Amino acid sequence: MNITRRSALQRTAALSLGAAFTLPHLRAADAANRKLRVAVVALGRGFDHVNALLKMEDVQIAYLAELDPKRLERGMKAVRDKQGSGCKPVTDFRTFLDDQTLDAVFIATPNYWHTPAAILAMQAGKHVYVEKPGSSNPHEAELIVAAAKKYDRIVQMGNQRRTWMKEAIEALHGGAIGKVKYGRAFYYNARGPIGTGANKAAEGVDMNLWQGPVSDERDMRPYMHYDWHWLWHWGNGELGNNGIHHLDILRWGLQVEYPERVTYNGGRYWHKDKQETPDTGTAVFDCGEVGMEWVQSSCFPRSAEKPLHECLFYGENGTFGISKNAWTIYDFKGAKIGEGKGPNTDDVAHIGNFLDTIRGKAKLNSPIDEGQKSTMLCHLGNIAYRTNTTVRLDPKTGKILDNPAAAKLWKREYRAGWEPSI
Numbered sequence: 001m002n003i004t005r006r007s008a009l010q011r012t013a014a015l016s017l018g019a020a021f022t023l024p025h026l027r028a029a030d031a032a033n034r035k036l037r038v039a040v041v042a043l044g045r046g047f048d049h050v051n052a053l054l055k056m057e058d059v060q061i062a063y064l065a066e067l068d069p070k071r072l073e074r075g076m077k078a079v080r081d082k083q084g085s086g087c088k089p090v091t092d093f094r095t096f097l098d099d100q101t102l103d104a105v106f107i108a109t110p111n112y113w114h115t116p117a118a119i120l121a122m123q124a125g126k127h128v129y130v131e132k133p134g135s136s137n138p139h140e141a142e143l144i145v146a147a148a149k150k151y152d153r154i155v156q157m158g159n160q161r162r163t164w165m166k167e168a169i170e171a172l173h174g175g176a177i178g179k180v181k182y183g184r185a186f187y188y189n190a191r192g193p194i195g196t197g198a199n200k201a202a203e204g205v206d207m208n209l210w211q212g213p214v215s216d217e218r219d220m221r222p223y224m225h226y227d228w229h230w231l232w233h234w235g236n237g238e239l240g241n242n243g244i245h246h247l248d249i250l251r252w253g254l255q256v257e258y259p260e261r262v263t264y265n266g267g268r269y270w271h272k273d274k275q276e277t278p279d280t281g282t283a284v285f286d287c288g289e290v291g292m293e294w295v296q297s298s299c300f301p302r303s304a305e306k307p308l309h310e311c312l313f314y315g316e317n318g319t320f321g322i323s324k325n326a327w328t329i330y331d332f333k334g335a336k337i338g339e340g341k342g343p344n345t346d347d348v349a350h351i352g353n354f355l356d357t358i359r360g361k362a363k364l365n366s367p368i369d370e371g372q373k374s375t376m377l378c379h380l381g382n383i384a385y386r387t388n389t390t391v392r393l394d395p396k397t398g399k400i401l402d403n404p405a406a407a408k409l410w411k412r413e414y415r416a417g418w419e420p421s422i
Helices: 002-006 017-033 046-053 069-082 111-123 138-150 166-173 207-211 237-254 347-358 368-387
Strands: 036-041 059-065 088-090 104-107 127-130 155-157 180-188 261-267 280-286 291-297 311-315 318-323 326-330 336-341
Touching: 036 046, 046 059, 046 069, 046 104, 046 347, 059 069, 069 088, 104 111, 104 347, 111 127, 111 138, 127 347, 138 368, 155 347, 155 368, 166 237, 166 318, 166 326, 166 336, 180 237, 237 280, 237 291, 237 311, 237 368, 261 368, 280 368
Parallel strands: 036 059, 036 104, 059 088, 104 127, 127 155, 180 291
Antiparallel strands: 180 311, 261 280, 280 291, 311 318, 318 326, 326 336
């Protein structure tokens, strides 16, 4: 992969991929009987990964990687307080990929690093837990899935509702409301403005590595650590930030692969600043015999109408509502006729499923190929919004049909030498 040639430390010893591909397979046989050694990359959302991992006795955090010194120190303090020694802090995650004792890498970087970092880890023989959405464009969605297959790695996406809502979807598929025809989901928030770009980068941060594979004609420094989400150059908007959680559940509940038509209508109505992605809108997915939609109000909470459930399914015999791990069944008149609740909703459950799969004791709740089918809904919705078109697809392959403007957004431009490949 081209990125491996750009080692921040310019190491003289090259990464031995041949050894990396063989040793983890040999070690898989005894994985069930020893502690797994893991690394966590990026300590924003990744700090939650750290806290979850520290609750597990059969895991050792061997490395923390973070470019912001303050975040790195906070992460190291958490590890020292709970785990003690045995964890090394680094700024460049690529420096530990040649550690043959490392089993898995947790990736919680900005979206545009998800696929490139995951591929590097897989090429080095590591299993990967990658945060949602797992890719920043359709091309990368295809690439990360192909990499997992090629390098025979266990790759879980961090859409934890696949674990939290497992029992709910089983009830839905078991006929709770008969044949399901349509699904809806909601995301309401009260996000504030991001300003006009006056903020400065955190001191001591390697912006070259932070920017990574993204072309550098725009200055990212004003938008650390979070506001990059709302600019198309780096982010995927609210659809790729939170819509992925809900669209994944809708697609799962409706038992569909890809839609036939996608629209995403809305705009920016609440703050006059540098944000580009819509703060309000509705993404609609026609899947032939069934359909789904995601309703968004990111900068106004709509408290007067806030729904009782994250996701709603409408079927022949009523309505099925899901909120995290709980579900409620309603008849046609809206009367409650049933309910249920699954296991706890925390990161430990979903991460635990990933680690148990490495040990050979479980199957992934969200394997990367399944996760990326849902992520593609987000990418396609954003493409529909950005091109102001209805995006039509081959429902068997998810490929765009007869829309040159949309097809141009299938892949991004990368900085020279940083383009991911397998």
